[in-house]
Amino acid sequence: MPKAGDLVQVTRAASVQFVExxxxxxxxxxxxxxxxxxxxxxxxxxxxxxxxxxxxxxxVRPGGLRVLRPAPAPRPDPGRRATGSGAASRRVVPNPGQRS
Incomplete structure (x- = not known):
């Protein structure tokens, strides 16, 4: 089954309407x-x-499609911090408007 981002060639094998x-x-x-x-x-x-x-x-019939290049793998967003099991991910940052 194709997925978003795939580059495919559609031929007569996928549907008779695609002679070219x-x-x-x-x-x-x-x-x-x-x-x-x-x-x-x-x-x-x-x-x-x-x-x-x-x-x-x-x-089309998916079996008749020729995948020329699959969709690229998603890249991590550089603006987001990775979450992990390290101490930095468990650190609690106090709210500046909140009293302790």
């Missing part, structure tokens, strides 16, 4: 009711340079 293959970046898998073994995908269709040229909803 297209490359797409998956935005999301839509939760629309459909036939067993088929899904609706919200995608950006890409040109030869990899730029998005259209946003489309396509009806």
């Amino acid at each position: 293959p297209i490359r797409c970046r998956v935005v999301r898998v839509l939760d629309w009711i459909t036939y067993d073994g088929w899904v609706w995908l919200d995608v950006y269709q890409l040109d030869g340079k990899g730029d998005a040229v259209a946003r489309r909803s396509i009806f």
Whole structure:
């Protein structure tokens, strides 16, 4: 099953409407009711340079998609502090307006 961020090639193996293959970046898998073994995908269709040229909803068989590049793994947010089991994560910081 494709996931958001995957770069896929959509060919006739995915759906007969794609006689000419297209490359797409998956935005999301839509939760629309459909036939067993088929899904609706919200995608950006890409040109030869990899730029998005259209946003489309396509009806395909996931088994017929060719994943060219999986979605990148999420990177940690540098603005967030990692939580752990160390003493720093258990430190209590008093509220300046609160009396002790």
